[in-house]
Amino acid sequence: MQFIRLPGGMYGFIIKRLLLLIPIFFAVSIVVFTLLQLTGDPARQVLMAQGILEPSAEQLEAVRYQYGYHRPVYIQYIRWLTGYPSADPSQGEDPRVMTSGLLRGDLGFSHKFSRPVRDLMIEKIPNTLILMSAAFMVSLTMGLLLGVISALRRKTWVDYSGMGLALFGVSIPNFWQGMMAILIFSIWLGWLPGEGYYGLKWLILPALTLGTAQAGSLARMTRSSMLDVLRQDFIRTARAKGLKERAVIYTHALKNAIIPVVTLLFLRLPYLFGGTVIIEVVFKWPGMGTLLVWGGMGVAGGSGKDWFIIQGGVLMFLVLAVLANLLCDIAYAYLNPKIRYGEGG
């Protein structure tokens, strides 16, 4: 990057980081494209999604030519990415089923749902993001609160019970926690609905389950970070200056303790994706996770595999992970000036 002069400071850092997205995106696209090749025969996957589990050699051959799978792999990749070269009927390729390219938003066609995968994704992604943001809020509030209070009341029963709770939260499998929530609040008490998503009421149980699952580890991180800060010299200085304990805690200690916690929180976002998939399946939440597991993999209640949904879903989650990572880097640079000027890292 020596030949282009990029602006320094925060904006320069963000621009550099955004430019880095381009090679990362190519890497992700190659990985996702390779998955289809690794299945052995893409044509077989197309037929499998159509419900033909044991295709004849003629059927395979026909599909192979229709979709252009007879071409060399690099041509297939370029076509999958850009849509070019476009379908050549003289080679038996069918323009109606040919992809118009990932860059133009074509994620393939789901034969199982008889709809383009892109439409399915557009329908499901908002639901997943709603669930994830609600859970994120829950874990942030609960985790920070529990961690800070435990650190301030160190070695008292408050600390011990708070950390006991957090350890318990870390040790519970979150799908089981979700099942118990359904059993208790939905089936036995009948207070809250436990399946599907038709309104805010349906959000409560899954968001709490997913949120508390993350809150445990967050509380543990917050507590140790807070304890680290409270041992620092500047806290002693603040106290020696005669500042009120409240001011010391809230303006000096908390602000500094939160920095590593927030970074770790963003770094752990990929775990949240995994957790979301599981919780969606438990609560039959109509999001990306259920689409991927039931629609794509055809397990846990679904039927039949649809490779194009798997491909699209995996791609979406990887893109989300890359974006989360970007957010994390920017947040970290914002909080830690050393990184901004290219001194650290």
Next chain:
Amino acid sequence: MLGIIRGYLRGLRRSPAFRYFKRDIRAKVGFAIVLTVVFTAIFASFIAPHDPLEMHLEETRQGPSWKYLMGTDWAGRDLFSRIIYGTRYALTIGILLIVIQASIGVPLGLLAGYRGGKVDNLIMRLVDATLAMPGLIIALAFVALFGPGLYKIIIALAITGWAGYARLMRGQTLAVKGETYIEAAKSIGEKDRTIVTRYVLPNSISPLIVLMTMTFPAAILIASAMSFLGLGVMPPEPEWGAMLMQTRAYMADPWPAPLWTIFPGIAIIVVVLGFNFLGDALRDAFDPRLRE
């Protein structure tokens, strides 16, 4: 390798960390749980009163009794025996997964830290990329390709799990690389290989053990989640996650159906909690700053 371990243990017994560890109540509880679980897994066939797969078709949906300690499920299988056999799956997954992860991550981390430069750069880029990927999604894609099963999910989860070990080992290596005794070893003409295995590795065993103890419960949790999704160990095998997956269809059923949900979950929690206790106690013992 055995020599390293023997030397390490000899040093450990006299260290303040060990004294601190011995007094820690979490260490005692964790150790007791882990020992019980290991014992149960080894002697499962003696402890379990019934075959975990055998269906007692005249005695389905029984509540707890002396014959069936935790009752029977919808197919008349003894829940207690299934829980007992489940420890084998949990331990197999945990042990194999951390062994595979460590045997990929540790050498790469050592190499990156010791060599530095381009090698370091390349390996760490790979580590960063791997850590940023959602492990469960990668595992899901792997299962989509190669199908479900006990050993397949272990490999699927190891694809992303090694990176933490590599990062730890690199940090450890960098920390000791500048020490005088490494320089001394170099000056007496020790080979790089010897330096790494005789000097660098032994000094990194403590944090490595902590990381292993900490990733063990995480491995059990994510593997059971995979089985719950229908992507790991398949029913009717008595793996706890797989048992919970099947139970979902009977959740609204009358007593004793809730027991089929409650007991496998508690089993997972107990095992995971045991390892977490042990891990926390180890971490605190090896970190002098946390000791009082």
